[in-house]
Amino acid sequence: MCPLTKTTGICTVTDCGGFFSIKPLRLAPTRVIIKGVALNLRRWLFSSSNKALQILRVGSHLGSGKTAANGEAWSAATGAVMSSNSHCVILMVMERKESWVHEQFWRDSNPEFIGSLEKLRYLNLSGASFGGPIPPQLGNLSSLRYLDLKEYFNESNQNDLHWLSGLSSLRHLNLGGVDLSQAAAYWLQAVSKLPSLSELHLPACALEDLPPSLPFSNLITSLSVIDLSHNGFNSTIPHCSWLETLDLGFNDLGGFLPNSLGKLYNLKFLWLWDNSFVGSIPSSIGNLSYLEELYLSDNAMNGTIPEALGRLSKLVAIEISENPLTGVVTEAQFSNLMSLMEFSNYRVTPRVSLVFNISPEWIPPFKLSLLRIRSCQMGPKFPAWLRNQTELTDVVLNNAGISHTIPEWFWKLDLRLDELDIGSNNLGGRVPNSMKFLLGSTIDLSENNFQVPLPLWSSNVMQLYLYDNFFSGPIPLEFGERMPMLTDLDLYNNALNGTIPLSFGKLNNLLTLVISNNHLSGGIPEFWNGLPYLYTIDMNNNNLSGELPSSMGSLRFLRFLMISNNHLSGQLPSALQNCTGIHTLDLGGNGFSGNVPAWIGERLPNLLILRLRSNLFHGSIPSQLCTLSSLHILDLGENNLSGFIPSCVGNLSGMASEIDSQ
Secondary structure, three states, X not given: OOOEEOOOOEEEOOOOOOOOOOOOOOOOOOEEEEOOOOOOOOOOEEEEOOOEEEEEEEOOOOOXXXXXXOOOEEEOOOOEEEOOOOOOOOEOOOXXXXXXXXXXXXXXXXXXXXXXXXXXOEEEOOOOOEOOOOOHHHHHOOOOOEEXXXXXXOOOOOOOOHHHHXXXXXXXXXXXXXXXXXXXXXXXXXXXXXXXXXXXXXXXXXXXXXXXXXXXXXXXXXOOEEXXXXXXXXXXXXXXXXXXXXXXXXXXXXXXXXXXXXXOOOOOEEEOOOOEEEOOOOHHHHHOOOOXXXXXXXXXOOOOOOHHHHHOOOOOEEEOOOOOOOEEEOHHHHOOOOOOOEEEEEOOOOOOOXXXXXXXXXXXXXXXXXXXXEOOEOOOOOOHHHHHOOOOOEEEEXXXXXXEEOOHHHHOOOOXXXXXXXXXXXXXXXXXXXXXXXXXXXXXXXXOOOOOEOOOOOOOEEEEEOOOOOOEEEOOOOHHHHOOOOOEEEOOOOEEEEOOOHHHHHOOOOOEEEOOOOEXXXXXXXXXXXXXXXXXXXXXXXXXXXXXOHHXXXXXXXXXXXXXXXXXXEOOOHHHHHXXXXXXXXXXXXXXXXXXXXXXXXXXXXXXXXXXXXXXXXXXXXHHHHHOOOXXXXXXXXXXXXXXXXXXXXXXXXXXXXXXXX
């Protein structure tokens, strides 16, 4: 960026030469061309002469035919200040707050004037949503080196790319988000006429035809970056010898990964996730000595991981999640990965097909920050090769076949974790309170064999999943004060006893509260006004008694209220009718009495499940329940109800359809 003169706010330029800095300057503008409503400026409008670069502030109520004090013409159609001797212009778009500006001014305008700026070298107009197609006048910019029009034009389809042939100096092209389906037959020919192009970014352009090889010698030798992600390609991977980055993620590519991948000797980043590749990772990948990132997740690869992978000393990240890979992984696949920081093989399905058989004496040559392994066989012992991994922030060893206890050396690593997920194993033993967690972290110890009192961890923890264990004793009284950032708390199916602590009322960000299948007793406290975002309450199968607190009626985001099989009594508080968005109301197996409230049908129109079975309700079934058109399950059995079943119950159309997953 050129130097600033603080007294004038002017950025002195000796020769712009068409290069533009996009850093916003914080000095106040020295000249306001048009006064108007103040706007947040995300980007700036600049004009320049041979002597100086002037920062301009523009209001929202733009007229036309305006002339600045120095005679420069103001174009309301483009929002640019032009001068006859401009060497360079930076045009970036304002972050608009006024809908008039956004919808009427910007969408109806098209910056065709830019085509006259023959010395322009850098043009970034991404994300501005101008109306109309890309102006072909851009083809006049023979000096342009960088062009970014990502998500810029609102035209539904772009069928003319012939203007590209005029950009003989272009090195970087980004048309991401521009619909090129009408240009599918010749987009590659148009790009091939750019002799200096080194970076090609065409993500989400509705393209489907990709030749197996690029037939144009200039592309084969000049391109270092190809981003064709989020399209519909279903052919093979193209060969381009000088590539450093290849992003073909989120396409329909399939078949085996070709051995020719190993000939992309300069490749640093290979992103092929979310396609339909099958088979093994080819051994030829071991020839990519510069490779830093390998992303193959979300394919259908059902083969093995080659030992040749262990030769890639510069490899930083391996992402092979959501593939049914098979075989055995030993230290050979990691032997020379000195730069490795991230390894992820994460499968949602519980089926285990990949086995890690790594010697407990092996010392890795790397220091991981992220390790995510799920639904692979790691056990039965806790992996000893982690004992020198002191820089871990994410540890996922879920459904890894690990038994026994977590070794003491793991707790002594003194990690600062963002995620600890060792769920779905058979682990037990000590869980120290002293573990350190980063802001917004997640702990998942679910489906194990922990038989200790409930630990209290860092106040930074946001999600805590301890379900299906044997945690015992009371929930600590200070639980809510010690872990105030919790959004999700799941203590389902443990051996907890005692009462629900009042400090739960301090969990002001809580969305999910699950404490079902325990031995909790006593009343339900009146703290619900402090939990404004609660979405799910599940307290089924405890020994809770007393009445439902009326403060539950303050939970306007509540969707699931389940407190069945307890010892609750009294009438349903009328305040619950304020929870108008509720989907499931399950209060069965208690001692509630009185009439079934008519307000359930009048005020809870979104109910899918209403279960009041095995209570002490009496009187007739209110006909207002017939207005619950979305109701799928109505269970009022084992009460003291009398009278006739309303005939309108047959009109509950929701019972004839399936419940959509929520």
